[in-house]
Amino acid sequence: MTRPRVGVAVLTTGDRMPELLALLESVAKQDEPAVRVVVVGNGTALAGLPDGVTAVELEGNLGVSGGRNVAWRRLREFGDVDVLVDLDDDGLLIEADVFRRIADLYEADARLGIVSFRIADETGTTQRRHVPRLRAKDPMRRGMVTTFLGGGHALSMPMLEQTGGWPDAFFFTHEETDLAWRAIDRGWDVLYEPQLVLQHPKTSPARHAVYYRMTARNRVWLAKRHLPVPLVPVYLGVWVVLTVVRTKSLAGLRAWFGGFAEGLRTSGGPRRPIRWRTVWRMSRLGRPPVL
Incomplete structure (x- = not known):
């Protein structure tokens, strides 16, 4: 080129x-x-x-x-x-x-x-x-x-x-x-x-007042938009556990779960799931799309 x-x-x-x-x-x-x-x-x-x-x-x-x-x-x-x-x-x-x-x-x-x-x-x-x-x-x-x-x-x-x-x-x-x-x-x-x-x-990304809510909402949207159906609950379950373990602020946790619920009930855009060979490629790169 x-x-x-x-x-x-x-x-x-x-x-x-x-x-x-x-x-x-x-x-x-x-x-x-x-x-x-x-x-x-x-x-x-x-x-x-x-x-x-x-x-x-x-x-x-x-x-x-x-x-x-x-x-x-x-x-x-x-x-x-x-x-x-x-x-x-x-x-x-x-x-x-x-x-x-x-x-x-x-x-x-x-x-x-x-x-x-x-x-x-x-x-x-x-x-x-x-x-x-x-x-x-x-x-x-x-x-x-x-x-x-x-x-x-x-x-x-x-x-x-x-x-x-x-x-x-x-x-x-x-x-x-x-x-x-x-x-x-x-x-x-x-x-x-x-x-x-x-x-x-x-x-720190948490300096933004909307950080916890949007982080959770957008993570749910990400899964709903792009993951094959069997991986959606796995991905979201992993991040629920990680968030509970990592987040020290009760107010932050409340905002996060509020955003999580918002993501479940709303749409972040059309669903176009990635192919399974893309899942495999991402896994080979060291980050399967469940983390």
């Missing part, structure tokens, strides 16, 4: 403008420039962005999934982007060769669908939850995986066309896994590349 062209998408709710501007400066310093940079204001106005950055202002907050779909479609309209790079608005590219490395990866592998960055804090430490595999002790272990990190990743535009993009209804949490499962089921690869680093402040 010809040299892949990289486009960048960033979502913001307008409350991290200094961090956003620092990120955009790090994007501009890349030694192989992005052909397009789009910033989506998720329910916020955008002012003071650097020249050459396309601003898209949304009247309401569509969440991570909805906002990223808006960014993807805007980049698709330009017609000159082959690989979309999503970056958190409070992240930072600390090396200038990130886009060049990404283009190299996609140029070498036509079936590469998703590349997951390594997320590291200011000290270079990667939290265990930011390693997209079960054996997460070594964040420097490169390889094929079954999900990816939302804070920093690259997506093949043809893959997005084939899979249909992000699950709008999810709003926040597990949208990456939903997309990864669909990509793998269609024969695309998902690569964790720890040499691609997004510096990001150390945080």
Whole structure:
């Protein structure tokens, strides 16, 4: 294939403008420039962005999934982007060769669908939850995986066309896994590349008030949308047990089970179960879709 062209998408709710501007400066310093940079204001106005950055202002907050779909479609309209790079608005590219490395990866592998960055804090430490595999002790272990990190990743535009993009209804949490499962089921690869680093402040996902509810609701939706029928109760049962064991907050548990019930009684989108050979492939990659 010809040299892949990289486009960048960033979502913001307008409350991290200094961090956003620092990120955009790090994007501009890349030694192989992005052909397009789009910033989506998720329910916020955008002012003071650097020249050459396309601003898209949304009247309401569509969440991570909805906002990223808006960014993807805007980049698709330009017609000159082959690989979309999503970056958190409070992240930072600390090396200038990130886009060049990404283009190299996609140029070498036509079936590469998703590349997951390594997320590291200011000290270079990667939290265990930011390693997209079960054996997460070594964040420097490169390889094929079954999900990816939302804070920093690259997506093949043809893959997005084939899979249909992000699950709008999810709003926040597990949208990456939903997309990864669909990509793998269609024969695309998902690569964790720890040499691609997004510096990001150390945080807990529970800082968001809706975290427990949406985590549970979206996990149920994920199972209902994509798992073969025999695996649905197994997957959900495993996560009920893990959540009860891991969650120390009673309020968090109540919110989680409320979200679980919401997921059972509502739809997160059409059901398109993955094939059994995809289940086998994911199992060989170290993460069968029951965990």
